[in-house]
Amino acid sequence: QGLVVTQLDVEPGECIKVKGKIQSDAKGFAVNVGKDSNTLMLHFNPRFDCHGDVNTIVCNSKEDGMWGEEDRKAEFPFQHGDKTEICISFDETEATVKLPEAEFKFPNRLGMEKIEYLAVEGDFKVKAIKFS
Numbered sequence: 001q002g003l004v005v006t007q008l009d010v011e012p013g014e015c016i017k018v019k020g021k022i023q024s025d026a027k028g029f030a031v032n033v034g035k036d037s038n039t040l041m042l043h044f045n046p047r048f049d050c051h052g053d054v055n056t057i058v059c060n061s062k063e064d065g066m067w068g069e070e071d072r073k074a075e076f077p078f079q080h081g082d083k084t085e086i087c088i089s090f091d092e093t094e095a096t097v098k099l100p101e102a103e104f105k106f107p108n109r110l111g112m113e114k115i116e117y118l119a120v121e122g123d124f125k126v127k128a129i130k131f132s
């Protein structure tokens with residue numbers, strides 16, 4: 001089990017910065033934000049080689065424990081061993097994931113008005129998290 005932060009109160013326009021290092025033999029990792037582990041605004045899941053996906057970012061939402069429709073992104077701006085900073089923000093319509101050299105959008109399907117929960121799972125070593 002990776003880093004889990006609960007009792008947050010992140011509002012639209014604010015951002016969550018997760019700084020860390022991708023393991024050199026990473027198969028995949030995930031950054032989850034939402035209300036709790038069963039209710040996610042965004043499951044941001046870069047896959048180097050897992051579930052049959054190679055170098056593919058899979059995004060999804062989760063409502064009452066049920067996964068929604070997957071959204072596979074075209075770019076994969078990650079490499080094994082990279083140090084990176086993942087900045088997540090949102091508004092009533094969408095979540096934004098800002099990386100040093102790429103930005104991804106994902107619809108705020110649940111219409112969430114605040115993020116209370118953050119979890120980082122898999123082959124990613126968290127160095128720091130910042131809320132601004």
Ligand SMILES: CCCO[C@@H]1O[C@H](CO)[C@@H](O[C@@H]2O[C@H](CO)[C@H](O)[C@H](OCc3cn(Cc4cccc(C#CCN)c4)nn3)[C@H]2O)[C@H](O)[C@H]1NC(C)=O
Nearest residue numbers: 026027028029030043045051058059060067070121122123
């Ligand atoms: C083709 C017919 C079948 O279709 C497949 O059906 C699978 C099951 O539904 C989907 O896979 C699920 O997809 C979901 C998003 O939608 C979720 O990512 C979920 O994982 C939750 C989860 C998270 N974590 C923690 C964690 C996270 C990252 C790294 C690690 C590690 C490590 C140590 N190396 C651990 N553990 N499990 C995944 O299982 C596939 O995408 C989908 N594929 C397609 C093409 O459609």
